[in-house]
Amino acid sequence: MLLITGMGIFDMNSKEILLAHGSGGKASCQLIDKYLLPGLDNAFIRQMDDSVRLPVDGGTILFTTDSYVVDPPFFPGGDIGMLAVNGTVNDLSVCGGKPLYLSLSLILEEGFPLEHFEAVIKSVSESAKEAGVKVVTGDTKVVGRGSVDKIFINTAGIGSLNPEVCFSPGRISPGDAVILSGTIGDHGIAVMLEREGLDMKSDIISDTAPLNKMVSKMMSEADSVRFMRDPTRGGVATTLNEISSRAGLGILVREESVPVNPGVAAASEILGLDPLYIANEGKLIAIVDRNRSDKILDIIREDRYGREAAIIGHVTRDFPGKVVLKTKTGGRRMLEMLTGDQLPRIC
Amino acid sequence: MLLITGMGIFDMNSKEILLAHGSGGKASCQLIDKYLLPGLDNAFIRQMDDSVRLPVDGGTILFTTDSYVVDPPFFPGGDIGMLAVNGTVNDLSVCGGKPLYLSLSLILEEGFPLEHFEAVIKSVSESAKEAGVKVVTGDTKVVGRGSVDKIFINTAGIGSLNPEVCFSPGRISPGDAVILSGTIGDHGIAVMLEREGLDMKSDIISDTAPLNKMVSKMMSEADSVRFMRDPTRGGVATTLNEISSRAGLGILVREESVPVNPGVAAASEILGLDPLYIANEGKLIAIVDRNRSDKILDIIREDRYGREAAIIGHVTRDFPGKVVLKTKTGGRRMLEMLTGDQLPRIC
Numbered sequence: 208m209l210l211i212t213g214m215g216i217f218d219m220n221s222k223e224i225l226l227a228h229g230s231g232g233k234a235s236c237q238l239i240d241k242y243l244l245p246g247l248d249n250a251f252i253r254q255m256d257d258s259v260r261l262p263v264d265g266g267t268i269l270f271t272t273d274s275y276v277v278d279p280p281f282f283p284g285g286d287i288g289m290l291a292v293n294g295t296v297n298d299l300s301v302c303g304g305k306p307l308y309l310s311l312s313l314i315l316e317e318g319f320p321l322e323h324f325e326a327v328i329k330s331v332s333e334s335a336k337e338a339g340v341k342v343v344t345g346d347t348k349v350v351g352r353g354s355v356d357k358i359f360i361n362t363a364g365i366g367s368l369n370p371e372v373c374f375s376p377g378r379i380s381p382g383d384a385v386i387l388s389g390t391i392g393d394h395g396i397a398v399m400l401e402r403e404g405l406d407m408k409s410d411i412i413s414d415t416a417p418l419n420k421m422v423s424k425m426m427s428e429a430d431s432v433r434f435m436r437d438p439t440r441g442g443v444a445t446t447l448n449e450i451s452s453r454a455g456l457g458i459l460v461r462e463e464s465v466p467v468n469p470g471v472a473a474a475s476e477i478l479g480l481d482p483l484y485i486a487n488e489g490k491l492i493a494i495v496d497r498n499r500s501d502k503i504l505d506i507i508r509e510d511r512y513g514r515e516a517a518i519i520g521h522v523t524r525d526f527p528g529k530v531v532l533k534t535k536t537g538g539r540r541m542l543e544m545l546t547g548d549q550l551p552r553i554c
Numbered sequence: 555m556l557l558i559t560g561m562g563i564f565d566m567n568s569k570e571i572l573l574a575h576g577s578g579g580k581a582s583c584q585l586i587d588k589y590l591l592p593g594l595d596n597a598f599i600r601q602m603d604d605s606v607r608l609p610v611d612g613g614t615i616l617f618t619t620d621s622y623v624v625d626p627p628f629f630p631g632g633d634i635g636m637l638a639v640n641g642t643v644n645d646l647s648v649c650g651g652k653p654l655y656l657s658l659s660l661i662l663e664e665g666f667p668l669e670h671f672e673a674v675i676k677s678v679s680e681s682a683k684e685a686g687v688k689v690v691t692g693d694t695k696v697v698g699r700g701s702v703d704k705i706f707i708n709t710a711g712i713g714s715l716n717p718e719v720c721f722s723p724g725r726i727s728p729g730d731a732v733i734l735s736g737t738i739g740d741h742g743i744a745v746m747l748e749r750e751g752l753d754m755k756s757d758i759i760s761d762t763a764p765l766n767k768m769v770s771k772m773m774s775e776a777d778s779v780r781f782m783r784d785p786t787r788g789g790v791a792t793t794l795n796e797i798s799s800r801a802g803l804g805i806l807v808r809e810e811s812v813p814v815n816p817g818v819a820a821a822s823e824i825l826g827l828d829p830l831y832i833a834n835e836g837k838l839i840a841i842v843d844r845n846r847s848d849k850i851l852d853i854i855r856e857d858r859y860g861r862e863a864a865i866i867g868h869v870t871r872d873f874p875g876k877v878v879l880k881t882k883t884g885g886r887r888m889l890e891m892l893t894g895d896q897l898p899r900i901c
Contacts, residue, residue: 276702322569331593348899359661365712
């Protein structure tokens with residue numbers, strides 16, 4: 208069966224791995240549900256969060272991992288080294304954790320210039336310094352020319368958990384406000400334009416950034432924060448779908464409230480892409496108590512990576528498990544989860 | 555400068571990443587010392603062990619990571635899924651830890667058969683079950699055809715640490731016995747023969763296995779165990795060089811005591827390879843108090859993966875930081891660290 212929607216196409220009965228299986232959207236979910244969870248099932252992996260809570264040595268830690276395969280490895284505003292640190296820092300942060308330690312595992316293509324290698328490691332080092340995390344262990348593999356595209360990086364991260372913080376989709380209630388910490392689509396468009404060598408790149412740069420300091424400031428309002436995610440692969444639309452589905456509630460998004468840089472909006476229109484489905488690497492979505500939403504918005508806006516934060520919508524019981532966009536012209540349309548893969552190798 | 559030794563060749567002044575940089579031998583050390591440690595320096599990464607000890611939430615955990623890029627992903631005796639679990643389990647085990655949790659990050663090539671994917675996940679699941687560890691978090695990326703060779707896997711592992719265990723090279727003393735837990739070269743030769751499609755593969759199979767149960771039995775003699783490592787990339791010779799260098803003592807190895815399967819010995823001779831430099835994936839080297847070495851050897855031999863364990867040599871002050879092989883014919887030769895890369899993509 209071919210699943211065709213506005214958000215892509217993929218053959219659900221394919222006997223091969225498809226690019227869509229790595230999109231973070233519907234095909235990824237199918238792969239995880241059908242092939243990964245049955246064999247690996249346990250209470251931890253079923254948490255299905257950006258990080259997992261683990262009991263260790265009398266306490267609890269957060270643990271997460273991500274591989275980075277971005278093409279090209281250097282792009283306006285960042286590189287694969289920054290992504291690999293910030294992405295994992297953010298996966299720990301949005302779960303309410305304090306990122307402490309990272310592993311760094313490099314897979315390099317024979318012939319990769321040492322100068323580029325040095326630049327990536329410098330980025331890793333500077334990003335770790337900014338986020339206040341330590342790279343504590345690592346691994347380096349080299350494979351022959353053509354067996355990997357330049358450089359892939361995996362980071363795994365360990366964080367401590369504030370015992371008073373327990374973000375979960377189960378805490379989300381109708382009326383809660385949906386905060387987005389800034390403009391969307393910057394990362395995906397910056398990488399896409401660089402990859403395709405398109406001239407219009409102008410001033411669009413990736414938003415890759417560590418969000419742990421912003422989250423740490425939000426902890427003064429931890430009781431009013433229900434749940435957080437960072438809208439990476441699949442973009443804001445896919446992340447909101449995951450949240451609404453797990454909360455069993457609907458989310459209404461006001462298009463006019465969603466911050467988009469004019470350059471990103473223009474490039475998206477020319478490329479036929481919807482910024483709501485484009486990956487971000489320095490943004491978070493927080494579902495918060497509406498009575499504290501202005502206060503929390505102020506806290507986020509005080510952070511250097513949250514200056515353009517906005518309340519973009521609210522939670523409702525009207526359409527459980529669905530996300531609806533109220534368009535600028537006053538219409539309404541369903542925002543589905545990403546189905547195919549608009550932009551492979553974006554992170 | 556071209557560094558040429560019996561154990562390979564590599565251009566120390568290359569401006570590009572070479573296969574040798576991933577060998578686990580001299581070029582890997584150069585890459586780590588020159589490019590990685592200066593930028594990432596901290597007390598943890600300087601431990602340079604198979605796993606790092608980290609303070610968290612009032613306790614201490616062990617943390618490690620490895621990427622697996624073996625070619626081909628399926629080989630006699632195992633596959634990349636088994637390797638990815640057992641390798642990380644063993645890195646935690648040889649540091650005296652009890653492996654608890656693994657992350658699993660997959661990088662897949664578009665077009666990789668789902669049937670093969672399923673087989674790899676089944677292996678991961680079964681290996682995790684055998685080792686008693688849980689896969690608790692993961693990530694899946696898909697890249698276009700030609701951007702990765704079939705499937706690469708990263709696992710990171712977390713283990714608990716027995717507070718009474720403190721293996722370190724600093725505890726090694728002259729006279730200590732060197733125990734090897736079984737035959738060498740099986741994994742490397744099995745993969746090599748499969749990769750090259752050579753007919754002589756006969757009964758040679760990879761030794762990939764989890765060693766945590768063996769190590770857990772050895773804990774009754776923890777006081778007498780000085781240090782352990784698993785001789786993977788670079789083989790027994792490279793691992794012994796690391797140990798002797800870190801202990802500041804020499805190691806004398808008796809060639810006749812080193813267990814080698816006849817098939818592996820024959821294949822190595824034909825291929826011009828030295829089993830002492832070939833990767834193992836289910837073996838450990840333990841440096842132990844000579845007064846307890848027979849008892850520890852008995853414990854290892856009782857384990858299903860240690861039946862052919864042997865005392866292969868001893869520590870000496872005679873040639874600090876060097877490893878010397880006493881050959882079967884009574885001669886002596888230096889066993890240097892691996893320089894080039896005899897067998898890329900072996901794990």
